[in-house]
Structure formats: C-alpha cells, structure tokens
Amino acid sequence: MDAREMKIKAAEAALSHVEDGMRLGIGTGSTAEEFVRLLAERVAGGLKVEGVPTSERTARLCVELGVPLKSLDELPELDLTIDGADEVDGRLSLIKGGGGALLREKIVASASTRMIVIADESKVVETLGAFKLPIEVNPFGLAATRIAIEKAAARLGLSGAIVLRASGDGTFMTDGGHYILDASFGLIPDADALASSLNDIPGVVEHGLFINMASLAIIAGPAGARTLTAKE
Numbered sequence: 001m002d003a004r005e006m007k008i009k010a011a012e013a014a015l016s017h018v019e020d021g022m023r024l025g026i027g028t029g030s031t032a033e034e035f036v037r038l039l040a041e042r043v044a045g046g047l048k049v050e051g052v053p054t055s056e057r058t059a060r061l062c063v064e065l066g067v068p069l070k071s072l073d074e075l076p077e078l079d080l081t082i083d084g085a086d087e088v089d090g091r092l093s094l095i096k097g098g099g100g101a102l103l104r105e106k107i108v109a110s111a112s113t114r115m116i117v118i119a120d121e122s123k124v125v126e127t128l129g130a131f132k133l134p135i136e137v138n139p140f141g142l143a144a145t146r147i148a149i150e151k152a153a154a155r156l157g158l159s160g161a162i163v164l165r166a167s168g169d170g171t172f173m174t175d176g177g178h179y180i181l182d183a184s185f186g187l188i189p190d191a192d193a194l195a196s197s198l199n200d201i202p203g204v205v206e207h208g209l210f211i212n213m214a215s216l217a218i219i220a221g222p223a224g225a226r227t228l229t230a231k232e
C-alpha cells in the first residue's frame with residue numbers, strides 16, 4: 001500500500017463516523033483532501049451534511065466537488081471535525097500546521113463536540129517534536145516575537161532554529177494574514193508547558209500544539225487502519 005492508499009484507508013474509516021444531518025468541521029492537508037473526495041461521493045449519493053472548511057484550500061475543493069459549506073459564524077457548533085496531523089502521540093496530542101492552516105483548524109476543532117484525526121503510521125510518535133513546530137505570528141513585531149519565543153523555549157530547556165516560513169520567492173501568508181515561524185526545538189517532553197508559554201506571548205496568534213482536542217485517531221498502515229484512543 002503506498003502513502004496515498006494509506007491516507008484513503010484512514011479517510012474511509014473516518015467516513016463511518018459521519019452521520020446524516022451532521023455539522024462537520026473539514027480539515028486541511030492531503031489526508032483531509034482524501035476525506036473530502038470520499039465525503040463528496042457520499043453527498044452525491046444523498047448524505048446530508050453541512051461542512052465548515054478549515055482553509056480556503058479545503059473550501060475550494062469542497063465547492064469543486066459539491067460538498068455543501070457554511071461559515072463557522074453560520075454554524076458555530078459542530079458535531080465532528082475530521083482533520084489530518086503532522087504528529088500524533090499516545091495521548092492524542094498533536095502537532096499540526098504543516099499546511100499552514102493551524103489557526104482555523106484549532107478554532108474549528110474547538111467548536112466541535114468531537115475531533116477525529118486521520119493519518120498514516122509515519123505520523124505516530126512517542127514524543128512530539130521531530131516535526132518542526134509551526135507557530136502562527138502577527139507580522140507586526142516579528143523580531144520581538146521570535147525573541148520572546150526563544151526565551152520561553154529556553155526556560156523549558158528547549159532551543160533550536162526558528163525559521164520564517166517561505167512560499168515561492170516570498171513569505172508564506174496564512175489565510176488569516178499572518179506569518180508562520182517553524183521551530184526546530186527537537187523533542188518536546190512537556191508539550192502542555194510549551195503550549196501555555198506560547199499562549200502567553202502577545203505576538204503569537206496560535207501554535208500547532210493541539211492538546212486534549214482529539215478524541216480518536218485513525219491510523220492507516222500497510223495492514224489497514226487501526227484506531228488510537230487517548231492514554232492517560
């Protein structure tokens with residue numbers, strides 16, 4: 001089974017959690033896009049759902065494939081969000097934001113009763129941090145915010161390059177008009193503490209640590225899909 005087939009397997013398994021009439025948060029990334037494709041087939045077959053997309057990219061795909069969309073203001077309470085992740089640990093803490101949609105992804109997941117993560121085995125880790133941590137920041141005061149992040153990380157014994165994400169010849173800009181700093185802190189033994197410290201920095205709009213948000217992860221490997229629930 002190649003990487004795409006594994007994403008499809010995870011997306012198929014997630015689809016079995018979708019019921020008629022649900023208000024769905026729809027994630028961003030290549031795995032979430034496989035989910036959108038399968039969802040669109042079910043919608044064409046008569047399934048009634050309303051989706052809130054977590055990015056302009058996901059919105060475009062949904063419109064193209066005929067998945068009915070609403071804004072989060074129209075549907076501020078959602079039943080279920082299905083989204084991908086860059087890393088998943090045994091507590092179902094996540095690193096997200098590889099695709100740059102972390103702010104809307106977190107807002108949408110927070111507005112949902114349940115969040116199901118879909119990913120392949122390569123995303124499962126013992127400790128978060130091999131993937132660079134995306135931190136969405138306001139362009140104003142970028143240098144000061146970067147220093148504040150370095151200091152906050154250092155207080156937790158973490159250090160490493162913090163690089164402004166680029167796109168083509170320029171700076172990557174999120175759907176919300178912010179920049180992303182990708183932080184190579186290495187393994188993060190206390191993700192809760194880092195999340196709290198980052199939340200306290202005014203220039204940080206949001207960060208890619210998703211803690212206590214996912215209730216289930218569907219992980220696809222060569223042998224098929226398995227589910228992970230949070231370990232205490």
Ligand SMILES: O=C(CO)[C@H](O)[C@H](O)COP(=O)(O)O
Pocket residue numbers: 027028029030031032083084085086095096097098099100101102105
């Ligand atoms: O957080 C995300 C986007 O901001 C994605 O869910 C994450 O990057 C995983 O993407 P993919 O399924 O393409 O590996």
